[in-house]
Amino acid sequence: MSERVDDVDGVVRQAQAVLAVTLQAYVAIDTEGRVLGWNPAAERIFGFTPAQACARDLADLIIPVRFRDAHRAGMARLAAGEPGRVLGQQLQLAAVHRDGHEFPIELTLTVTDEPGGRVFHAFAHDDTTAQRAVRFAVVEAAVAGGLAVAESSTVAAARVVEALGVRMGWPVVELWLVDDHRQVLTCVARHTEPGQRLGDFALDELEPGIGLPGRVCADGAARWIPDLSADGVSLRSAAAARIGLRVAVGVPLAFGRHTLGALCVYAERMDDPEDTLLGLLGRLAAQVGQYLERRRAEELTVELARTKDEFLTMVTHELRNPLAVISSSTALLDEELDELTSEQQHEYLRIITRSAQRLSVMTDDLLDLARLESGHLAVDPIDTDLRDIIEQAVQANATLAAGKQLTVTMQLPERLALHADPTRLRQVADNLLSNAIKYTPAGGTITIAAGLDDTGETITWTVADTGIGIPTADQTRLFRRFYRASTALEKCIPGTGLGLVITRTIVERHHGTITLAEHTGPGTTFIVRLPSTTPSA
Known part of the structure; x- marks a missing residue:
């Protein structure tokens, strides 16, 4: 027993x-x-x-x-x-x-x-690991499917953040891209869960190195912030913590060694281990990076073809017309020289001169654009006064304004000191003012205003007119080479579509911005913002 x-x-x-x-x-x-x-x-x-x-x-x-x-x-x-x-x-x-x-x-x-x-x-x-693998596979499939059917980079970005936000349950997902031309980061897509209020957290642009997206792009490496409330580096982290977002992860979007942007997620908590989550986001970022690079190549091909067509159109219309005027005027002058009075001869010469000047302006615009965009045209900043630059432009264009009975008003302080290239800013002033004169009907008004902001570090300069305005559909393409607004084409107003491109390039070379203000009535208002001091200061 x-x-x-x-x-x-x-x-x-x-x-x-x-x-x-x-x-x-x-x-x-x-x-x-x-x-x-x-x-x-x-x-x-x-x-x-x-x-x-x-x-x-x-x-x-x-x-x-x-x-x-x-x-x-x-x-x-x-x-x-x-x-x-x-x-x-x-x-x-x-x-x-x-x-x-x-x-x-x-x-x-x-x-x-x-x-x-x-x-x-x-x-x-x-069962966390098994369920996580299934969830991650679903997310990756959703992202891949979204990229496969997206008709543009913008749509693709929206589908990526939506797939991550919905499938992973993250309240905020953002996709940022580097704007190499403007040297800023732009939030091209943002997903928020219903009821999530972002407040001052929801920025659409960031300087390089600023905030989680900026730091990810600057380093080209992933970042994990376990406690946003303790992150004293970025004010945006404090804004996130105020709305209940405690943890953040960001991974770079890259193609080869070139960083294209950042994919960032924010949540109250993240249950997945750091290395596991970074692995998932890294794989997704690689997918998106490859897609964006391929899409950019395709869009560049389309853009080059479009630019070629628009350039040929511009040459056909804007160069052929003054050449035709010069040719016909010269022929008439030659045939009728003995019969023309002295005043008639001078009038023919004035017609030829105006057409030649028009050709010269177009040639200079093309050369300036090529030099500015290639970096070969020097911008030599010195201590100068924006008020003097604006006044010189107004005086130079006074005859054109008077010919259309336009009222030009200036609202300027005694002095607007800044560190800039006065010659290039004079180009900006001439372009903005000549455009306002060109597109404003007789008897209209042009108002030029400028002044320092409350910090004393930024000058805001506006040029407003009561002209034909720019349709909303045209505004996103306004700063594109050779682009002419539909209102200008309908009224057969001559132009090359280069003035605003050159203006923006000069402003951005001065670390400034130029934007088009929203308008409820007729007319157009351009807003230029320039630093009053050197960027290093």
Whole structure:
């Protein structure tokens, strides 16, 4: 008899040894839900030691609060001997760790009848990795599908952030791209969950090196900010913390060694491990980077073809007309020279001169644009006065304005000191003023205003007119080479479509910006912002 007891004890010890080393969590509970058994794997998965878990109610330990009543009701039915549909089945459930975070488990439940009553045996393992792999695969498929059918880079960016935000449950996802021409970062797509208010966090442009997107692009490396409220580097981190965003991750969008932008996500918490999440975002960023580079190449091909067509159109109309005038006037002058009065001869010469000047302006514009965009045209800043530059431009264009009975008003302080190239800013002033004169009907008004902002570091310069205006559909293409607004074409107003391109290039070479103000009535207002000091200062 003693030998049989020893055999039983040996089997029990062997079973306990197996449970101690198994990778699955083993939990035994009685009919009242109290823990009877708890192996080391259960401690690793749920965070409680056997001493902390045994004799306690399992529901209070690892069952999420919202499921506890249903769990206890189900256990009561099993304890009463009712057939259980969950017995012997693989169940996908949610569990709570000792530290409070919730995670998925896969569990199998069996029951045995012991001398002291029924005992339930649960074998479980953490299913986070498997479910994460499935979720990540779904996200990657959604992103790949979105990129495959996107008809433009803008649509592609929107689909990427939406796929990440919706599938991963992140409240804010942003995709930023580097604008090499303007030397800024632009948020081309942003996803926010319903009800999420961004406030002053929602910026659309950032300087290089500023904020999480700027730092990711500057370093070309991923960044993880575990606590935005403690990130003293960026004011945007403080804005994020104020609206409940605690954690942020950013990865670079790159093609080869060239950084194209940054993909950034913000959330209250991120349950996935840092290296795992960075791996997912890194793979997605590589997908997006390849797509953007391919799309840019395609768009560049289209842009070159369009530019060629528009250049040929400009040459046909804007160069052929003055050449035709010069040719015909010269021929008439030659044929009728003996019969023309001195005044008539001078009038022919004035016509030829005006046409030649028009050709000269177009040639200079083309040369200036090529030099400015290639960086071969020098910009030599000195301490100068913007008021003097504007006044000189107004005086030079006074005859043209008077010929159309236009009223030109200046609202300028005594002096507007800045560090800039006066010759190039004079080009800006001439272009903006001549455009205002050209596109404003007789009897209209042109108002030029400039002044320092409250910080004393930025000059805001506006040129407003009561002219024909620019349709909303044309405004996004206004600074494109050779582009002419539809209103100008309809009224057959001559022009090369280069003046504003040159103006923007000069302004940006001075670390400034030029934008078109929103208009509710007729006319157009251009806003130029320039630093009053050198960028280093």
